[in-house]
Amino acid sequence: MSKQAMVVLSTAPDKVVAVRLASVLVEGKLAACVNIVEGVRSLYWWEGNLHDDKEVLLVCKTDEAHLKELTATLEKLHPYDCPEVVALPVVGGSVAYLDWLIKQLD
Template identity: 55%
Template sequence: MSVIVCLATCPDNATAIRLGEVLVEQRLAACVNIVPGVRSVYRWEGRVTVDDEVVLIIKTTAARLDALTEQVRQLHPYAVPALVALPIAGGLPEYLQWIEAGTAPGTHDAFAEP
């Protein structure tokens, strides 16, 4: 199975919702969870920075990763958006199939809900 999870951060809920909706509408992701209230500590331009951010948990497939990455690059307000992809070792087979169906271009939803 080629199902993966991507993690990304956004500066606010509005950006996260807009990005999540585009990714799902374009079938680049089957589901995007939006997790507000994250505090990030990182080094940027030579100094340590602390910011409140929103995390996206993006369920997709390896086949859609390049297009998803390009869409994040185009829509994200950060100069260098945080986006990483992680393999999924396992899970409920029906859910993993739902993710694959939800990201396949030109297909209909396999299930009424995840």
């Protein structure tokens, strides 16, 4: 594996939005896989108010070459004014899985 694998975290307000976003990313080959994790509780400040919301977490597996377009796609399609898009480099893991991930994005 020569390309840098990445994990991108984002949240959505509900399962319908999460599935729609994940489908666009995977079908567009911006992510090799997106896990949809329901039941996430998020506490955060927004416009001076403390929020405590139920959300759905998206765990997107991609590579560095697709990160910019994946981020732009999430920002464009997401219903939030300021969607969470946090990218983390993958520093290790199953070589077979990471090779598979990269091949899906070619």
